[in-house]
Amino acid sequence: EAAVTQSxxxxxxxxxxxxxxxxxxxxxxxxxxxxxxxxxHGLRLIHYSYVADSTEKGDIPDGYKASRPSQENFSLILExxxxxxxxxxxxxxxxxxRQYFGPGTRLTVL
Amino acid sequence: GDKVxxxxxALSLQEGTNSALRCNFxxxxxxxxxxxxxxxxxLINLFxxxxxxKENGRLKSAFDSKExxxxxxxxxxxxxxxxxYFCAAEAGGSNAxxxxxxxxxxxxxx
Numbered sequence: 001e002a003a004v005t006q007s008x009x010x011x012x013x014x015x016x017x018x019x020x021x022x023x024x025x026x027x028x029x030x031x032x033x034x035x036x037x038x039x040x041h042g043l044r045l046i047h048y049s050y051v052a053d054s055t056e057k058g059d060i061p062d063g064y065k066a067s068r069p070s071q072e073n074f075s076l077i078l079e080x081x082x083x084x085x086x087x088x089x090x091x092x093x094x095x096x097x098r099q100y101f102g103p104g105t106r107l108t109v110l
Numbered sequence: 111g112d113k114v115x116x117x118x119x120a121l122s123l124q125e126g127t128n129s130a131l132r133c134n135f136x137x138x139x140x141x142x143x144x145x146x147x148x149x150x151x152x153l154i155n156l157f158x159x160x161x162x163x164k165e166n167g168r169l170k171s172a173f174d175s176k177e178x179x180x181x182x183x184x185x186x187x188x189x190x191x192x193x194x195y196f197c198a199a200e201a202g203g204s205n206a207x208x209x210x211x212x213x214x215x216x217x218x219x220x
Binding site: 031033035040041042043044045048050058059088090092096097098099100101103104 | 143145208209
């Protein structure tokens with residue numbers, strides 16, 4: 001089973017500040033994804049990537065950037081954090097079929 | 111409207127009883143995945159389905175792409191089955207992107 005790790009596990013950020021969330025996977029999966037989960041809701045796709053050095057917009061990309069510098073690493077960047085970006089963020093990886101999730105990062109923007 | 115609708119939104123079961131969860135799709139789903147988010151927040155992949163049926167222990171899942179629905183049956187419910195169950199669908203040509211439902215919160219009581 002794929003091992004997906006995320007850092008930090010929780011973070012408090014100030015409005016207008018820059019936030020970087022990191023994801024690392026160790027199973028050589030081509031696909032990586034960033035989702036956000038808001039209380040009482042399912043997951044919504046922010047950005048994804050199917051190859052290093054390339055990223056694609058998901059369903060809710062506004063206010064977020066992504067970076068895939070290597071097959072193993074995928075970052076989510078909030079250039080100007082806003083209150084509405086308070087959520088739990090999950091990273092996932094796959095070979096194009098079953099997705100495996102990291103433990104999540106709880107982000108609070110104050 | 112929601113592209114993936116889950117029902118019921120919440121469910122309470124006595125230990126040892128059976129239940130069925132359902133997802134209806136308004137997108138042309140080609141594959142379906144079921145996840146359990148446990149009380150600690152971790153997302154566990156239960157099933158990856160093409161049209162057909164799969165079984166794993168006390169869990170059984172079916173996906174009918176023509177009728178646009180999927181079901182998850184839980185037999186002999188145990189306390190550790192508690193959590194929120196999510197289904198997610200991939201539409202054809204979507205580059206392995208998933209659209210999630212809002213989840214069914216299951217509480218198993220002794």
